[in-house]
Amino acid sequence: MNTILKPRGASGLRRIRPRAFTPQPAILRRFSTEDVELLDQLLSEPAECVYHPSFLRSALPGDDADLASVAARFSWPGVHRRQVDGEMVSVMPSVLTADEERQVFFRFNYCRHRVMRILRKYAGERLTAAAARELLRWERQGQELRAHILRANTSLVLAMARRSRNGGVEIGELVSEGNLALLRCADKFDAARGFKFSTYACRAILASFSRTAAKTARHRVQFPTPYDPVMERSDYLETRREIIEHECVDELKRILFENSAALTHVERRVLNARFSLDQRTVRPGARRRTLDQVGDLLGVSKERVRQIQNQAMIKLRAVLEERFLVAS
Numbered sequence: 363m364n365t366i367l368k369p370r371g372a373s374g375l376r377r378i379r380p381r382a383f384t385p386q387p388a389i390l391r392r393f394s395t396e397d398v399e400l401l402d403q404l405l406s407e408p409a410e411c412v413y414h415p416s417f418l419r420s421a422l423p424g425d426d427a428d429l430a431s432v433a434a435r436f437s438w439p440g441v442h443r444r445q446v447d448g449e450m451v452s453v454m455p456s457v458l459t460a461d462e463e464r465q466v467f468f469r470f471n472y473c474r475h476r477v478m479r480i481l482r483k484y485a486g487e488r489l490t491a492a493a494a495r496e497l498l499r500w501e502r503q504g505q506e507l508r509a510h511i512l513r514a515n516t517s518l519v520l521a522m523a524r525r526s527r528n529g530g531v532e533i534g535e536l537v538s539e540g541n542l543a544l545l546r547c548a549d550k551f552d553a554a555r556g557f558k559f560s561t562y563a564c565r566a567i568l569a570s571f572s573r574t575a576a577k578t579a580r581h582r583v584q585f586p587t588p589y590d591p592v593m594e595r596s597d598y599l600e601t602r603r604e605i606i607e608h609e610c611v612d613e614l615k616r617i618l619f620e621n622s623a624a625l626t627h628v629e630r631r632v633l634n635a636r637f638s639l640d641q642r643t644v645r646p647g648a649r650r651r652t653l654d655q656v657g658d659l660l661g662v663s664k665e666r667v668r669q670i671q672n673q674a675m676i677k678l679r680a681v682l683e684e685r686f687l688v689a690s
Contacts, residue, residue, distance in 0.1 A: 473504035
């Protein structure tokens with residue numbers, strides 16, 4: 363059954379659950395894919411409007427009232443029509459006065475009221491082609507008016523988000539939640555009460571900010587993440603350097619094992635003693651021998667050990683660079 367929240371004749375929010383059915387398939391084929399999708403949405407979701415008794419006086423006798431009659435009844439100064447992409451569209455001022463705002467909300471809700479009238483009329487029946495076109499026409503006019511309302515008030519959300527003191531919440535997230543609250547307010551606002559839409563919307567927007575801040579705080583308590591510099595590092599060059607280092611170490615071990623650098627017996631003894639390469643298993647963190655200790659072990663001076671080590675390193679570097687250049 364259709365559920366009406368207010369008695370007939372009283373202003374306030376009304377809502378119904380559609381019981382009409384889509385037109386016959388032969389009729390649907392005359393409509394575009396976009397029209398069919400919009401029809402399915404209208405017939406599957408609850409329809410609502412903020413009713414006002416003047417809606418009955420606005421309509422002509424019968425069901426032949428059109429948008430022109432609505433524009434004549436609910437009009438406001440500053441609105442003009444211009445051609446955009448070959449179509450005539452209504453252009454409203456970016457900032458609405460109290461009277462202009464009241465009139466645009468009346469037009470918006472009257473369009474939604476006409477959608478509900480068609481859905482009630484065809485409850486339990488299939489829509490005709492004419493009824494489907496009329497339904498789509500009123501729905502699109504209502505969407506256009508809602509878009510005008512939202513565009514005229516988006517600056518309100520941004521200003522409130524900038525002044526908000528909800529620390530730890532990004533301004534983009536606040537604006538997103540505030541826009542959703544603004545959209546809900548546009549569907550529920552009763553312009554007949556006499557106050558401006560911004561007054562009504564401010565409390566809902568602030569409440570959405572508070573809910574977002576509370577949700578963010580709960581998430582941080584449940585999923586604490588301390589600062590980790592390793593996780594922050596995402597430099598490609600740094601990652602590539604680490605890979606090359608590991609490859610160089612493996613290749614250096616292979617060169618030493620095969621003696622591809624043609625190291626002399628003394629040079630190999632110096633490297634083995636200096637870097638503990640003579641051990642079968644090198645313990646992590648093992649201390650290296652100093653130049654003095656290697657000199658005492660081989661019976662030569664510290665300076666001679668340095669010279670032999672440098673000569674051996676030059677040979678190893680030359681072979682290592684040659685192999686990597688060929689591989690690249």
